[in-house]
Amino acid sequence: MTLAEQNTERFKDWYDNGNMQRKIILKAKEKDLEKLEKKYYSVRDRGFYETEEGTLVAVSLGIMTREEAKPIVKRFQLL
Numbered sequence: 001m002t003l004a005e006q007n008t009e010r011f012k013d014w015y016d017n018g019n020m021q022r023k024i025i026l027k028a029k030e031k032d033l034e035k036l037e038k039k040y041y042s043v044r045d046r047g048f049y050e051t052e053e054g055t056l057v058a059v060s061l062g063i064m065t066r067e068e069a070k071p072i073v074k075r076f077q078l079l
Contacts, residue, residue: 010063026076
């Protein structure tokens with residue numbers, strides 16, 4: 001099963017059963033986010049305010065367990 005299929009199934013479970021998923025926001029350097037960008041959903045800023053246009057500002061790993069996320073984000077800091 002692909003990551004997208006896993007996320008779809010987890011979202012359906014959350015939506016159908018009213019389960020609450022925690023959202024955890026971590027701080028990372030842009031170069032570290034760029035490594036994740038190819039595999040996960042990413043957001044680049046349009047440059048209207050504080051960052052230059054095209055700056056990678058966020059990456060969403062989707063719905064996953066703590067054990068699945070840990071090796072991906074272990075070096076990031078809680079924001």
